[in-house]
Amino acid sequence: MPDKNTFVPKIFSTLKGYNKAQFVKDLMAGLIVGIVALPLAIAFAIASGVSPEKGLYTAIIAGFVISALGGSRVQIGGPTGAFIVIVYGIVQQFGVNGLIIATFLAGILLIIMGFARLGAVIKFIPHPLIVGFTTGIAVIIFSSQMKDFFGLKMGAVPADFIAKWSSYAANISTINLYSVVFTIATIAIIQLWPRITHKVPGSLIAILLTTAIVYYFHIPVETIGSRFGAIPTSLPMPVVPHIDWPTVQKLIRPAFTIALLGGIESLLSAVVADGMIGGHHRSNMELVAQGTANIFSAIFGGIPATGAIARTATNIKNGGRTPVAGIIHALTLLIIMLFIGKMAALIPMATLAGVLIIVAYNMSEYRNFISILKLSRTDAAVMVVTFLLTVLVDLTVAIEIGMVLAMFLFMREITRNSNVQQFADNSEELADKTDDDAIRNYTLPKGVVVYEINGPLFFGAAYKFKDAIRIIADAPKVLIIRMRNVPIIDATGIRTIEEVEKECGQNGTKLIIAELSNHQILEELKTSRVLFKIGKANVVDTMPEAIARAQNIISGN
Numbered sequence: 001m002p003d004k005n006t007f008v009p010k011i012f013s014t015l016k017g018y019n020k021a022q023f024v025k026d027l028m029a030g031l032i033v034g035i036v037a038l039p040l041a042i043a044f045a046i047a048s049g050v051s052p053e054k055g056l057y058t059a060i061i062a063g064f065v066i067s068a069l070g071g072s073r074v075q076i077g078g079p080t081g082a083f084i085v086i087v088y089g090i091v092q093q094f095g096v097n098g099l100i101i102a103t104f105l106a107g108i109l110l111i112i113m114g115f116a117r118l119g120a121v122i123k124f125i126p127h128p129l130i131v132g133f134t135t136g137i138a139v140i141i142f143s144s145q146m147k148d149f150f151g152l153k154m155g156a157v158p159a160d161f162i163a164k165w166s167s168y169a170a171n172i173s174t175i176n177l178y179s180v181v182f183t184i185a186t187i188a189i190i191q192l193w194p195r196i197t198h199k200v201p202g203s204l205i206a207i208l209l210t211t212a213i214v215y216y217f218h219i220p221v222e223t224i225g226s227r228f229g230a231i232p233t234s235l236p237m238p239v240v241p242h243i244d245w246p247t248v249q250k251l252i253r254p255a256f257t258i259a260l261l262g263g264i265e266s267l268l269s270a271v272v273a274d275g276m277i278g279g280h281h282r283s284n285m286e287l288v289a290q291g292t293a294n295i296f297s298a299i300f301g302g303i304p305a306t307g308a309i310a311r312t313a314t315n316i317k318n319g320g321r322t323p324v325a326g327i328i329h330a331l332t333l334l335i336i337m338l339f340i341g342k343m344a345a346l347i348p349m350a351t352l353a354g355v356l357i358i359v360a361y362n363m364s365e366y367r368n369f370i371s372i373l374k375l376s377r378t379d380a381a382v383m384v385v386t387f388l389l390t391v392l393v394d395l396t397v398a399i400e401i402g403m404v405l406a407m408f409l410f411m412r413e414i415t416r417n418s419n420v421q422q423f424a425d426n427s428e429e430l431a432d433k434t435d436d437d438a439i440r441n442y443t444l445p446k447g448v449v450v451y452e453i454n455g456p457l458f459f460g461a462a463y464k465f466k467d468a469i470r471i472i473a474d475a476p477k478v479l480i481i482r483m484r485n486v487p488i489i490d491a492t493g494i495r496t497i498e499e500v501e502k503e504c505g506q507n508g509t510k511l512i513i514a515e516l517s518n519h520q521i522l523e524e525l526k527t528s529r530v531l532f533k534i535g536k537a538n539v540v541d542t543m544p545e546a547i548a549r550a551q552n553i554i555s556g557n
Helices: 010-014 020-047 052-069 081-115 127-144 146-150 161-170 177-195 202-217 224-228 245-277 283-299 309-317 323-346 349-363 366-373 377-392 395-417 462-470 491-507 519-527 530-534 543-555
Strands: 419-424 448-454 478-485 510-514
Touching (some): 010 052, 010 323, 020 323, 052 283, 127 349, 127 377, 127 395, 146 177, 177 202, 177 349, 202 323, 202 349, 224 323, 224 349, 245 283, 419 462, 448 543, 462 491, 510 543, 519 530
Antiparallel strands (some): 419 448
């Protein structure tokens, strides 16, 4: 029975019985998450190839919408590291305006996915594929920060991975040791600060400390202000992007990648959150909220947004239990931008590089990567191919080829586990001797051959059945096909049975189908009129009935 609340935002459910004590917890959690999100929003925007304020716009607008309309109690939305690779590539190829249109289109696609109830389907993307592109993204984020890590004096960083490192090597002589020191110091503070307290994020302490040192001691390192100028202290006027058909054709592919990645990450974050609070999110409503958030983010000149696992976990750990905490987080960022946003221009780029290197490390999933390498070759192949394509080619290509490869390898495994067994004239059977209903327990009349199909009869395995049938030297009087262990059949499988029926007719062999217990397969064979060709009397429910029918055919009754 479908959930009547599928498309009802979670905020309406959580506000029933809402009290002052929970509001205080949500308020504190929202304030803390807002402070945590500030440096990340700026860093993600810069790493994506856009100006820093666009990250703030996204965190404020999209973060508010995701919490207000989402299907999770505690989801925190905004720009994330996973989008850096996609956004940077789109900006390099289509410019900022192209990015805004792609984000807008991605929002529409996410809403369509939600109303099409694809929230559950999207969870079935293979785990090795997710680990592959997530680790690949982490490697790209890390490599993209080397310019600011070393303070290199060079032009724009190339998008291509190999060209990027070649460019670093060519400009290594321009290294700024101050930048190296500030980046390493930032990494050390972020890693060590939790030993002192978890209440205040280490990234904020690192930014405040390094910014103060650079400002008061006039350290010669590049800052946000020296590269991008002053940061606006107000939200821009909303503008709906102009979209025509040629633009849609050009940007639909990157838009689909944004939508797919946004859907995957937001639902993964919601699932993790459910495990932490013992809740249950509404996946389809979450997709609708994510889509709406990306549409509004684009209208306000922002970048793609999705659920952020780290910020969502921070929200939960600090007492947030309703979407009110996420709304407060967005309002906190708005207040910071309005009143002290201009001070963000003083932040050293080397400090942001340190923040992003930690982000890359945390999202690298290197433990999962190593673990999957030790599992089956199929899973390892999907993960490694996806990883290499993400790093060396393109995330869109990586997801597409990774999905296709995963499906083909999965079908190969199913095909390997399917088999066809032959039994005739009481000869020794290769079946499992522990099976009480094996054909070896039955006495077959002379001239009767039984083929038992085990596993799905689909296009990947149908050839096994065809090959097994061809092995028969002399056409038997009766051929029984036992299908008790066939869970599914496709058009190729149906066609195979049709061909067997036709060949039996040419050879004077009667065909019997036995133990067709799966109702769906029975209906498909009826619809295709295969059962009509075989004859109603030759489709039986049990092996004893099949043997009795075969005896009657042989005796001429």
